[in-house]
Every structure is written in structure tokens, then in C-alpha cells.
Amino acid sequence: MTLIVAIDKSSTNDGRDVLEVLDKICNMVVGVKLGMPLLLKHDLNLLSNIRKICNGNIVLDLKLADIGDVMVESVELFKNYADSVIAHSFIGKKDGIDKLKDFLDKNNMKLILVGSMSHRGSEEIYDKEIDNIINIINDVKPWGVVLPATRPEIIKTFRSKIGNEIKILSPGVGYQGAKPGTALCYGADYEIVGRAIMNAPDPKEATKIIIYEQKRGMYECKK
Amino acid sequence: MTLIVAIDKSSTNDGRDVLEVLDKICNMVVGVKLGMPLLLKHDLNLLSNIRKICNGNIVLDLKLADIGDVMVESVELFKNYADSVIAHSFIGKKDGIDKLKDFLDKNNMKLILVGSMSHRGSEEIYDKEIDNIINIINDVKPWGVVLPATRPEIIKTFRSKIGNEIKILSPGVGYQGAKPGTALCYGADYEIVGRAIMNAPDPKEATKIIIYEQKRGMYECKK
Structure with a gap:
């Protein structure tokens, strides 16, 4: 499986509950990325239910970018509710990423670092x-x-420079303009889709179409 | 006044309530910076009480570093509870900081950008x-x-390069090693102190000493 669903709010634009939507698509995605607007509500019960419905692989996307001690304190709140954590590489290692990595290693959680961003300002x-x-x-x-x-x-x-061991997760698919399958074709392991699924009139159908398009993109890529 | 107090947790290391501590020091500080670990608990009642006790100037320190739409959604949750918001400059302007700035302007909130960080990794x-x-x-x-x-x-x-209109807020004083008054001497408007006040046995006395040291630092600086 190559699709991660991103959720930033506890309900969709037309007011449906996130759990209701996830229940329909969880078997088609490899993980669920939870954004800061949702995590700020600190609804641990919701997180627990999402993890239950989707069999793990909860990615905390706080885009952490603080000194190490503060990042650790932020993640500490969710350590029994999530599997991996996204932080910015930009803040550097010493007293930054290294402290976070130590904490995550001790708690069997995975570190995911931002290497570049999907919006134009990243350039x-x-x-x-x-x-x-x-x-x-x-x-x-x-x-x-x-x-x-x-x-x-x-x-x-x-x-080409980090080898094949480290997973590449790629957002910006759908609403932000990238076509499903393109990132996979260029070397990503997973594509992250948020609004194009969560705000679709039929999220299950939208997910199926995206997975189909991913496969088509990969097929065309190999040619 | 030149001191901002930073609070990252809802209680001090020895278990005292944040409001109890703030009540004693608020008249000596110009603002209160609230860190992500505290904001993640989304206790709007606590924020409201802090703002009441300290007469405003609540700085949301989420170290925002996401695409514009997501940053706006995060701040939206606190828009009636805070006066300014800290975001990272390194994410860039287009579809990033510009969207956040527009939202803050419309809601009479102030933008504060990180220009460099206090930990070693910043280099x-x-x-x-x-x-x-x-x-x-x-x-x-x-x-x-x-x-x-x-x-x-x-x-x-x-x-020397941004002029005198833009305020400079400087963390890293106390626990992280910088002496009170040094940043002011080099051109900062405010120094931010967290643990050296919040975890002191007597926070009121600690605040007084820091303010005294700031004045001494400034005096020695002018010589």
C-alpha cells in the first residue's frame, strides 16, 4: 500500500465525522497523518479511536521545529497514541533533533524529518x-x-543521496496540484492525500480513484 | 518593561499551578509566551485566565512551520485568546507566511517570526x-x-539590517546560558525567560533578580 491519508480537522468540510470517513477507507491506506489543528484539540479519545479503526500507523504531524527539550515535552503528551512524529530538519541536530530522536527511540516511535515542503515558499x-x-x-x-x-x-x-532504506513520504497530491503516482514514480514510498479524500462527496470512491491513478502513474513511469 | 515570561507546562516542576505563579509576577513582565506543550492541551479556560491576570500580551509559541492553510487553521483555535503568534521564517512567504499574516492582520493579531534559534543546532x-x-x-x-x-x-x-521598528524578542536567557541584559545590550527589546523563573523556589524573587541583572547589563553595556 502506498497511500497515507492526512486529517487536519475533526470533521470534514460538510460536517461528517472523521471516524465515520476513516471507517470506510482505512483498509485502503497504510497510515493516518494527523495535523496540528486536530492535535491542538488534544482529544486523546479521538486519537485512540482512529488508531483502533486504522490498526496503527498514526503519524503526528506537528511539524516540530523547536529546541529539543520543548519538542520532547510536546510529543510526551501523545506517546501512547501515535507511532511516528514529523519534525523539521531545518532546526539542526545538536540540542534539537538529537534530543527528539533519543526520546522517540526510547519510546519505540519513529522519526520523520521534513526535507522540503509542498508550497511555493519552500523554494x-x-x-x-x-x-x-x-x-x-x-x-x-x-x-x-x-x-x-x-x-x-x-x-x-x-x-539518489539518502539510499533506499529511508522511506519518503510525499504530500501535495490532489488539492495542492500534484497528480497521484508522480511522487511514487520519482522515488517516494508513500503519497499523502488529505483534502481530496476527506472533503470528497464520497471519500471511499475518491480513495479508490486515487489508488487507481497511483497505479496508472507507476505503470506509465516504468515505460 | 523588557521581560517576557515563557511557560511551557501548566504546572511548575515542583507542582505549583501556573496561575498561582503568574499572579505574583505579572506586574513585572510585559508579556507571557505560551509554548506548544501547554497549547496542545487546548485548555482555553487557562489561557483566558492567564490573559486576565496578566492584562493581555499573550504570545502563542507554536513555532508554526507548515503551509499557510494549516497554520491559519491552528491559530484559528486561539484567535480570541492570544495577541501574537510565533512562526518560522524559513518556511518562506508564498502560500506560507503571507497567508498567516493576512489572517492575523484581519484578526488584530501580531506576527512574530523566528530569525534564528537559541540551541546549538541553529548554526x-x-x-x-x-x-x-x-x-x-x-x-x-x-x-x-x-x-x-x-x-x-x-x-x-x-x-543593523531590519531597522528599529521591528521588535526583537530574545530567548535563551537563564537555563540555556545567556546572562540577563546581554541580548538587550546587543539590540533586543525583550528578553524571554522561562525555566529560571517558573522553576525557581521563589519565582517573584527570581523575576526581581533577573530584572535587576537586566538593568545592570544595560548599564555596563552603555559604558
Whole structure:
């Protein structure tokens, strides 16, 4: 499976409950990424239910970017409710990512580092530091890296320099403009889709179509 | 007044309630910075009480670093409970900081951008992009910028290039090693102190001493 669903709010745009939607699509996705707006509500009961329905693989997407001590305190609140955590590589290792990584290792949680972002602003500063970011990633060895489907050539660059062990998770598919399958074709392991599923009139059907398009994209890619 | 108190948890290390501590020191500080670990608990009642006791100037320190739409959704939850919001400059303007700034302007809230961080890891990537970050700050014109008291020469550089309109807020004082008054001497408007106050046996006395040291630092600086 190659699809991760992203959820930023506890209900869809037309007011349906997140659990109701997830119940229909969980068997088709490999994980659930929960965004800061949802996590800020600190509804641990909801998190627990999402994890139950979807058999684990809960990704906390707080886009952590603080000093190590503060990041650890933030994750501590969710340590029994999630499986992996997204933090920014940009903040650096010393007293930053290293402290978070230690905490996650001790608690059997996985670290995922942002390597580049899906919006246009990522080109202004973030993407100018690709070489340094790749060095940090090869040094820290996180479980995964987040790279944008909107600029797939970046995925290709990272894949060639970080090897095949580290997973690449790619957002920006659907609402933000990237076609399903493109990031996979360029070397990603998973594509992350949020609004195109959660706000679809029929999320189950939307998920099926995206998975079909992923397969088509991969097929065309191999040609 | 030149001191902002930082609070990351809803109780001190020895179990005292945050409100109890704030009640004793609020008249000596110009603002209260609330960190992600506390904000994740989404206790709006606590935020409301902090704002009442301290007469406003609540700084949301989520270290926002996501695409614009997601940052706006996160801040939306607190819009009636806070006065300013800290986000990272490194995520860039387009579809990032610009969207957040628009939302904050409409809601009479102030934007504060991180320009550099207080931990050692900040030198690995963040501080290599100082010129681009200063450009973004001069373009976006946030109300304030966060710069580390632990590396005060950075404060000097920013002050010389962003002018005197934009406020400089400086963390890293106390527990992280910088002496009170140093950042002020190098051009900061406010120093941010967290653990050295909140975990002191007598927070009121600790605050008084820090303010005294700030004044001494400023006096020695002028010599």
C-alpha cells in the first residue's frame, strides 16, 4: 500500500465525522497523518479511536521545529497514541533533533524529518539548503523523510543521496496540484492525500480513484 | 518593561499551578509566551485566565512551520485568546507566511517570526540563511523577530539590517546560558525567560533578580 491519508480537522468540510470517513477507507491506506489543528484539540479519545479503526500507523504531524527539550515535552503528551512524529530538519541536530530522536527511540516511535515542503515558499529558503539537509538526514538516519509531490525532482535528488532504506513520504497530491503516482514514480514510498479524500462527496470512491491513478502513474513511469 | 515570561507546562516542576505563579509576577513582565506543550492541551479556560491576570500580551509559541492553510487553521483555535503568534521564517512567504499574516492582520493579531534559534543546532542550517531570512523579514514586516540571547552577535546583525521598528524578542536567557541584559545590550527589546523563573523556589524573587541583572547589563553595556 502506498497511500497515507492526512486529517487536519475533526470533521470534514460538510460536517461528517472523521471516524465515520476513516471507517470506510482505512483498509485502503497504510497510515493516518494527523495535523496540528486536530492535535491542538488534544482529544486523546479521538486519537485512540482512529488508531483502533486504522490498526496503527498514526503519524503526528506537528511539524516540530523547536529546541529539543520543548519538542520532547510536546510529543510526551501523545506517546501512547501515535507511532511516528514529523519534525523539521531545518532546526539542526545538536540540542534539537538529537534530543527528539533519543526520546522517540526510547519510546519505540519513529522519526520523520521534513526535507522540503509542498508550497511555493519552500523554494525561498528551505530548498537552498538541500545539501546540508541531506547531510543531516544521512547523519540522523530517521525512519522517513517528507518531500513534496509538487516538485518531484527534489524526491529524485534525495533518493539518489539518502539510499533506499529511508522511506519518503510525499504530500501535495490532489488539492495542492500534484497528480497521484508522480511522487511514487520519482522515488517516494508513500503519497499523502488529505483534502481530496476527506472533503470528497464520497471519500471511499475518491480513495479508490486515487489508488487507481497511483497505479496508472507507476505503470506509465516504468515505460 | 523588557521581560517576557515563557511557560511551557501548566504546572511548575515542583507542582505549583501556573496561575498561582503568574499572579505574583505579572506586574513585572510585559508579556507571557505560551509554548506548544501547554497549547496542545487546548485548555482555553487557562489561557483566558492567564490573559486576565496578566492584562493581555499573550504570545502563542507554536513555532508554526507548515503551509499557510494549516497554520491559519491552528491559530484559528486561539484567535480570541492570544495577541501574537510565533512562526518560522524559513518556511518562506508564498502560500506560507503571507497567508498567516493576512489572517492575523484581519484578526488584530501580531506576527512574530523566528530569525534564528537559541540551541546549538541553529548554526547547522538556520544561521547559514541569515541574509535570505533578513530579506523575508524586511519584506513581510512582522511585528517582531525572535533571536537568540545565546548568540548575541546575531541580534546585532539583524538590528543593523531590519531597522528599529521591528521588535526583537530574545530567548535563551537563564537555563540555556545567556546572562540577563546581554541580548538587550546587543539590540533586543525583550528578553524571554522561562525555566529560571517558573522553576525557581521563589519565582517573584527570581523575576526581581533577573530584572535587576537586566538593568545592570544595560548599564555596563552603555559604558
